[in-house]
Amino acid sequence: MSKKVTRRQFLKTAGAATAAGAAMTIGAPAIHASQKYLWKMVTTWPPNFPVMGEGAVMLAKWIETMSEGRLKIQVYGAGELVPALEVFNAVSSGTVEMGHGASYYWAGKSQAAQFFAAVPFGLNAQGMNAWLYAGGGQQLWDEVYAAFNLKPFAAGNTGVQMGGWFRKEIKSVADIKGLKMRIPGLGGKVITKLGGSSINVAGGEIYSNLERGVIDATEWVGPYHDYLMGFYKVAKFYYYPGWHEPGTVLESFVNKKAYEALPKDLQEIITTAMYRSNAWMLATFESKNNEYLYKLTHEHKVNLKSFPKDVLDAFKKASVEVISEITSKDPISKKVFDHFTAFSRKVDAWAKISEIPYYTSIM
Amino acid sequence: MSKKVTRRQFLKTAGAATAAGAAMTIGAPAIHASQKYLWKMVTTWPPNFPVMGEGAVMLAKWIETMSEGRLKIQVYGAGELVPALEVFNAVSSGTVEMGHGASYYWAGKSQAAQFFAAVPFGLNAQGMNAWLYAGGGQQLWDEVYAAFNLKPFAAGNTGVQMGGWFRKEIKSVADIKGLKMRIPGLGGKVITKLGGSSINVAGGEIYSNLERGVIDATEWVGPYHDYLMGFYKVAKFYYYPGWHEPGTVLESFVNKKAYEALPKDLQEIITTAMYRSNAWMLATFESKNNEYLYKLTHEHKVNLKSFPKDVLDAFKKASVEVISEITSKDPISKKVFDHFTAFSRKVDAWAKISEIPYYTSIM
Known part of the structure; x- marks a missing residue:
């Protein structure tokens, strides 16, 4: 399937979407199974952004096919309908029905939101899915987003991200002092705490x-996205692991009233499509990252470096402090993070005799 | 949701399922969207078997809800309609439309089938999903099963399994000699090659x-299932890792003619529900295993042991030999395994700078 064509087809049909159409579906009372819905999904990703943007388009397509066209969702890239950072507001207010992004973008709305995307030294993809799908995490996420009239879903995962591209070698924690790094969110706060600066740079200007x-x-993300950005041409050192984002959950959310107004079959179709999107994105990241890591190391001789132990230890200590500063001031953040931590401890004990010795045995 | 009640409800409605109903849907030509299908799914799991059996029932329920009851699937535990090891034949021949199991059960039909479930020292759950969903594995699986008129889907994953319960300590590879172990499949062949005996014991008689x-x-499986079986009462040593099954794919398959006769929306509903089932099962295994590992180690003081290095090395060497014996005689097995191996190598290179340092950094 060509995602580009699919996207264009959607954009072409956008003319048929009226504001009245949106108003009709949100909060409508009695619904017949034959009723058609024309929804809009706004995303935080540039149009056709690899994996995330492509996945959002596929998500809409699966929902349309499963519903025999009764729920048609037009997908908009960042800035096509609303700017990336207005996605949350647009869906919360009911201007559009669906959004796609990552929950740490909304830390300004709710500090607790970011723990559903990525926690430094927190859970990896498998752990996040276990927490959300079978550990009680989803219920907490529902609670946090319900305050904004939103119903959230895990809709993708990047897997373990990379630590980033550095022009100079990081030999010890002293090298973080004065470092100007483009790293948003909790990771950025950690760099700042260690004497560096977290610089905000738009995607198109980083290079x-x-x-x-x-x-x-x-x-940035990992070998696939980082390769496409061409960073290997301008920074010599490529560091691992991505301690700040060990398995970032990508999300899609639906206006809660719009969701609740849907018949049960369409609700189940949306819910199920989200699981597919989550599994598809993680599998695609894993597959593409291994392919592009090979290109980076074999074709472009990129210098892979592990962060020194004292640097990782300092990152870890600062991460605990950064998170404590949030949870000590915000009860719902504390509730979410305490639950996350209790679950993580048990998952870690299990990983010690499952994933870790597995990886050791194959290497 | 109470799975037991749901299951009973299904069994109650079974009276409405006629043989004519099944014949009508298989190979039926023109299909209207409003047509109703009453299918049967036979499984290799005992009725209500934790996770696998529960997941099969939920899979049917999701499909029914998404299709507004147009595709209703009655789920049968092993022996309720056909014995566990007749599931493949029953779906292949079109006696029933769907099956649920694990592909290594069908090694007697096709040696290549088993590589889609578990390979000793092969890929873990994340790797298997990457291979199947985004690495070309599914196309090979389709090819292998098409010869039996089946369309296969990944419908679950156990995660890394445990190495098993031993009455005596395994101090070196010499202790495998003469060992009578209940371990089927490729793992069993490895034990035999090292001088032990692979004994076939039905689930109910192992204890x-x-x-x-x-x-x-x-x-057996992992902490959750092993706890329920009570093995900790009769065997002192609990070994890790489960080298023989590092991330077993659980499958569901559909009679190919029956699948192709469905309208596109129902095909997409089935496909999407399979992804959900896969994600749900792995998340549930991870969550339950960590919970029951805690019970085993804290309440029952189970003696966790890592296989000694020389034993794992011997298992690995014997695994390579066992697999070579299969692939040297069966071209399609060779094709599948070579593809699997090439993909694994790249995934392993990526794991070395992603999952492995991630796990190291949190421990």
Whole structure:
């Protein structure tokens, strides 16, 4: 399937979506199974963004096919209908029915939201899915988002991210002091705490800022996305692991009233499509990352480096402090993080005799 | 949701399922969207078997809800309609429309089938999903099963299994000699190659055989299932890791003619429900295993042991030999295994800088 064509087809049909159509479906009372819905999904991703943007388009397509066209969702890239960081508001207010992003973008709305995306030194993809799908995490997420009239779903996962691209070698924690790094969220706060600066740079400007030395380092995603950005041409050192994002959950959310107004079959279709999207994205990341890691290391001779132990230890200590500062001030953040931590401890005990010795045995 | 009640409800409605109903749906030509299908799913699991059996019932329920009851699937435990090991034949021949099991049960039909379930020292759950969903594995699986008129889907994953319960400590590879162990499949062939015996014992008889010393050891699944079987009462040593099954794929398959006769929406509903089932089962295994590992180690003081390095090395060497014996004689097995191996190598290179340092950093 060509995602580009599919997206264009959707955009072409956008003319048929009226504001009245949206108003009709949100909060409508009695619904017949034959009723048609024309929804809009706004995303935080540039149009056709690899994996995330493609996945959002596929999600809409699966829902349309499963519902025989009764629920048709037009997908918009960031800025096509609303700017990336307005996605949450647009769905919360009911201007559009669906959004797609990552919950740490909404820390300004709710500090607790970010724990459903990524926690430094927290759970990896398998752990996040276990927590959300079978450990009580989803119920907490529902609670946090319900305050904004939203119903959230896990709709993807990046897997373990990379630590980022650095122009200079990081030999010890002293090298973080004065470091200007493009790293948002909790990871950025950690860098700041260690004497560096977390610089906010729009996606399209990172490359040139890194090339010109306006920033010394940047994190992005993993080998596939980082390769496409061309960072290997302007930064010599590629660090692992991505301690700040060990398995970032990508999300899609639905306006709660719009969701509740749907008949049961369409609700179940949406819910089930989200699981598929989550599994598809993680599998695609794993498959693409291994392919592009090979390109980076074999074709472009990229210098892979592990963060020194004292640096990782300092990152870990600072992460605990950064999170404590949030949870000590915000009861719902504390509730979410305490639950997350209790679940993580048991998962870690199990990983010690399952995933860890598995990996040791194959290496 | 009470799975037991749901299951009973299904069994109650079974009276409405006629043989004519099944014949009508298989190979039926023109299909209207409003047409109703009453299907049967036979499984290799005892009725209400935790996770696998529960998951099969939920899979049917999701499909029924998404299709507004147009595709209703009655789920049968092993022996309720056909014996466990007749599931493949029953669906292949079109006697029933769907099956649920694990592909290594069908090694007697096709040696290549087993590589889609578990390979000793092969891929874990994340790797298997990457291979099947985004690495070309599904296409090979389709090819292998098409010869039997079946369309296969990944419908679950156990995660890393445990190495098993042993009455005596395994101090070196010499202790495998003469060992009578209940371990089927490729793992069993490895034990035999090292001088032990792979004993076939039905699920219901393992406990008493282990208690009476008829067998010296048994593998089963992981902490949750192993706890329910009570093995900790009769075997002192619990070994890890489950080298023989590092991330077993559970499958569901559909009679190919029946699948192709469905309208597109119902095909997409089935496909999507399979992804959900896969994600739900793995998450549930991870969550339950960590919970029951805690019970085993804290309440029952179970003696967790890692296989000594020389034993794992011997298992690995013997695994390579066992697999070579299969692939050297069967071209389609060779094709599948070569593809699997090439994909594994790249995934392993990526794991070395992602999952492995992630796990190291949190421990």
